[in-house]
Amino acid sequence: GENVEQHPSTLSVQEGDSAVIKCTYSDSASNYFPWYKQELGKRPQLIIDIRSNVGEKKDQRIAVTLNKTAKHFSLHITETQPEDSAVYFCAAPTHNDYKLSFGAGTTVTVRA
């Protein structure tokens, strides 16, 4: 099955700075890479995703980059704001299996 590793486990940034979270995956056939944001006590919510036929995708202040050769993908948050404070999870599916495996999560704290 898919093994997803996520780093760092915690990340503290000054408001306005950038945050980067990295994930690696093991199944070279994986073709879809979502990122979820989970605020305290709430459900994980999809914030951005990328398919394996592109290398980068942006949506306002967030972007995801994918390196299929190295089997890693990253989430970039620019101009961080206090409301970006949350736990972020990366995930990847197993080929021929529509189950997502999640990384361990990164707790992002944006300091005002």
Next chain:
Amino acid sequence: EPEVTQTPSHQVTQMGQEVILRCVPISNHLYFYWYRQILGQKVEFLVSFYNNEISEKSEIFDDQFSVERPDGSNFTLKIRSTKLEDSAMYFCASSEGVPFYGYTFGSGTRLTVV
């Protein structure tokens, strides 16, 4: 925007009791899932369900767990004899399927076993 709904939002139960967690997936979705999240930990896969049968289950999903889709809309998770370590947030999710578009999660049921 379509939602996955879960009930109850919070369930407290005595150890050894049976609980049923309920979910209504998005109507045109074909794949259904249960995940659990122990406080402060990662989201862990329990089981996936497609075409009225389990397609995959994890080691966590042992004989005390079962899932059902009793009608066209509900998707339930039953825990037969709850243990203290079953205390967690349980999330239902659904997906359209092919090609894979990811999940929509429900708001979760917080299960507390005392």
